[in-house]
Amino acid sequence: DAKTTQPTSMDCAEGRAANLPCNHSTISGNEYVYWYRQIHSQGPQYIIHGLKNNETNEMASLIITEDRKSSTLILPHATLRDTAVYYCIAFNSGGSNYKLTFGKGTLLTVNP
């Protein structure tokens, strides 16, 4: 799976949009971009994934650049409960090596 690069930490004001970037310049054509988050002392939680088109669900939006070398996870109205470590993962769900590998992620702190 392709390596991803994320900032170590970010801050966001409550009620504002949180935009979390991820670089995956070596992503291959059949690798999806997955986002998870981990709130302190809890297990990781799946947020969203996409291949090439932008995706939106009840939790977030995922914007993938046309060349697929980077993406942005958008939390449209961040709340204090969104404070967590956010992981961006490039993953080939159709491959034979089924390993979802978590990096260090981005610690998002939502401030009041």
Next chain:
Amino acid sequence: DAGVIQSPRHEVTEMGQEVTLRCKPISGHNSLFWYRQTMMRGLELLIYFNNNVPIDDSGMPEDRFSAKMPNASFSTLKIQPSEPRDSAVYFCASSLLELGELFFGEGSRLTVL
């Protein structure tokens, strides 16, 4: 659905003792994963099963670690003998088919003294 259920939530034991962690995956899911999380190494995949069969155990640190999945609704991770460096939070996760949407349990926090 109750989600992935792990037990115990907390375990404190002494070096040399056997530790057994348990996991009940979400009903209908056919893939199960064991992860370990420490401050130093982050989240590491130890082993995963598909249809109760171990597919990849390359992440298991050494022979002291073993994992079983006797049926679709139960898995165990055993450490024997335990060592202080095994102290970590152990997560179990399950998924439907071999997809990237994993559902994690709340974890088992292990402390080996």
